Amino acid sequence: MSEDDDLLRRRFRVMGKHSPLFYDRPLHLVRGEGVFVYDQKGRAYLDVYNNVPCVGHCHPRVVEAIARQAARLNIHTRYLNDLIVDYAERLTATFDDPLDAVMFTCSGTESNELALRLARFLTGGQGIIVSDFTYHGNSETLAALTSCFPTPEPFPPYARAIPIPDPARDKRPLSELADIYAGHVRDAVRSLQADGVKMAALLIDSFFANEGLPAPVPGFVKKAVEIVREAGGVYICDEVQAGFARTGGAMWGHQLTKTTPDIVTLGKPMGNGHPLAGVVTRIDSVDAFGAAANYFNTFGGNPVSAAAGLAVLDVIKDERLLENSRRVGEHVRQGLERLKAKHSIIDNVRGRGLFFGLELVKGDAQASPATAEAKRLINIMRDKGVLISRIGRHDNILKMRPPLVFSTDHADMLLAGLDEALASL
Numbered sequence: 001m002s003e004d005d006d007l008l009r010r011r012f013r014v015m016g017k018h019s020p021l022f023y024d025r026p027l028h029l030v031r032g033e034g035v036f037v038y039d040q041k042g043r044a045y046l047d048v049y050n051n052v053p054c055v056g057h058c059h060p061r062v063v064e065a066i067a068r069q070a071a072r073l074n075i076h077t078r079y080l081n082d083l084i085v086d087y088a089e090r091l092t093a094t095f096d097d098p099l100d101a102v103m104f105t106c107s108g109t110e111s112n113e114l115a116l117r118l119a120r121f122l123t124g125g126q127g128i129i130v131s132d133f134t135y136h137g138n139s140e141t142l143a144a145l146t147s148c149f150p151t152p153e154p155f156p157p158y159a160r161a162i163p164i165p166d167p168a169r170d171k172r173p174l175s176e177l178a179d180i181y182a183g184h185v186r187d188a189v190r191s192l193q194a195d196g197v198k199m200a201a202l203l204i205d206s207f208f209a210n211e212g213l214p215a216p217v218p219g220f221v222k223k224a225v226e227i228v229r230e231a232g233g234v235y236i237c238d239e240v241q242a243g244f245a246r247t248g249g250a251m252w253g254h255q256l257t258k259t260t261p262d263i264v265t266l267g268k269p270m271g272n273g274h275p276l277a278g279v280v281t282r283i284d285s286v287d288a289f290g291a292a293a294n295y296f297n298t299f300g301g302n303p304v305s306a307a308a309g310l311a312v313l314d315v316i317k318d319e320r321l322l323e324n325s326r327r328v329g330e331h332v333r334q335g336l337e338r339l340k341a342k343h344s345i346i347d348n349v350r351g352r353g354l355f356f357g358l359e360l361v362k363g364d365a366q367a368s369p370a371t372a373e374a375k376r377l378i379n380i381m382r383d384k385g386v387l388i389s390r391i392g393r394h395d396n397i398l399k400m401r402p403p404l405v406f407s408t409d410h411a412d413m414l415l416a417g418l419d420e421a422l423a424s425l
């Protein structure tokens with residue numbers, strides 16, 4: 001039995017055999033640096049999947065900030081501490097008016113759970129609208145709203161699921177899609193009202209990442225939010241995946257839709273791997289909710305987390321990572337378009353900035369999803385030393401979302417690997 005087989009056996013025994021693992025041959029990773037991770041034999045893998053280490057694996061400034069503060073003081077937020085307030089100020093300054101306050105949590109799930117509590121408190125309603133292929137977290141409420149994989153919790157009677165426009169699949173004129181899909185939001189609101197459920201929130205991902213990164217339909221989000229607000233609800237924007245400069249066009253995905261949310265939820269990249277997350281909203285909302293709910297989170301926003309969060313913001317600024325996302329993202333996109341012209345299995349190129357996808361389809365008249373091929377491809381890429389994944393309703397969209405320090409050289413490695421892997425399918 002190899003060392004990995006033994007580790008796998010021990011893991012199944014103590015963590016269960018359904019605790020998810022990537023790839024047919026799971027990777028045993030021991031170290032990371034920049035955009036590379038290394039296995040126990042010292043083999044390097046180009047990481048084109050992990051957005052959590054957004055400024056690069058083990059970035060020295062983040063590591064040093066965590067170590068310095070951990071050696072000095074770590075305490076919860078019920079004491080005065082400069083770093084926590086500095087971080088709250090620096091973070092909220094990256095948002096548009098009137099988003100000027102933050103409540104800290106430790107995960108994307110906690111952020112979305114808190115956002116729903118806040119929305120229900122502010123509106124007095126219970127009704128929630130989500131997309132019909134989504135994931136916002138693993139709490140009981142969020143698991144019930146999950147549709148991109150099965151969960152034991154039934155979809156709740158106070159919620160409705162709406163389809164999200166995907167211009168690559170819905171061939172009706174692009175100019176009509178915003179109204180058509182806003183119509184689904186209107187139907188959902190009416191259906192809740194008919195059941196006597198008052199609107200609380202529309203909860204959507206600014207980039208529709210789990211939905212498969214469809215190209216944005218101009219005006220859709222704006223119209224959807226107007227309908228929800230008219231019905232007394234608020235707009236919660238999940239930036240857990242798309243936030244922190246990933247899109248290359250703005251620090252926050254929602255800024256590209258020109259519709260400012262009432263509540264924004266943050267997580268994954270916020271601490272570069274340190275469990276730091278939060279909910280950004282208006283100070284009057286935080287004050288009203290705080291007075292009623294006495295919100296407190298033992299680990300959320302502690303000084304070590306704040307030090308990590310500050311270092312992440314510093315690196316994004318000093319290393320010009322927003323600009324890098326835009327520039328390198330454009331380079332990747334052009335390369336992916338060239339691959340599309342060469343490999344007929346590629347139906348369309350998706351995403352922007354350093355978050356991109358390739359939809360793979362079969363050569364039949366219906367362009368049916370090439371699900372098995374996508375699975376094979378990510379395993380071939382893994383064997384070549386390039387880590388990617390797949391998403392979407394049919395799991396046929398390659399998902400690529402590297403740390404933001406990805407360079408054009410790294411991009412060329414990815415493109416060369418994809419070219420070979422596609423040719424070998």
Ligand SMILES: Cc1ncc(COP(=O)(O)O)c(C=O)c1O
Nearest residue numbers: 107108109135136137205240267
């Ligand atoms: C869009 C989105 N929101 C929320 C979450 C939940 O975040 P966490 O795993 O930190 O609880 C995820 C996790 O994948 C996500 O993709």
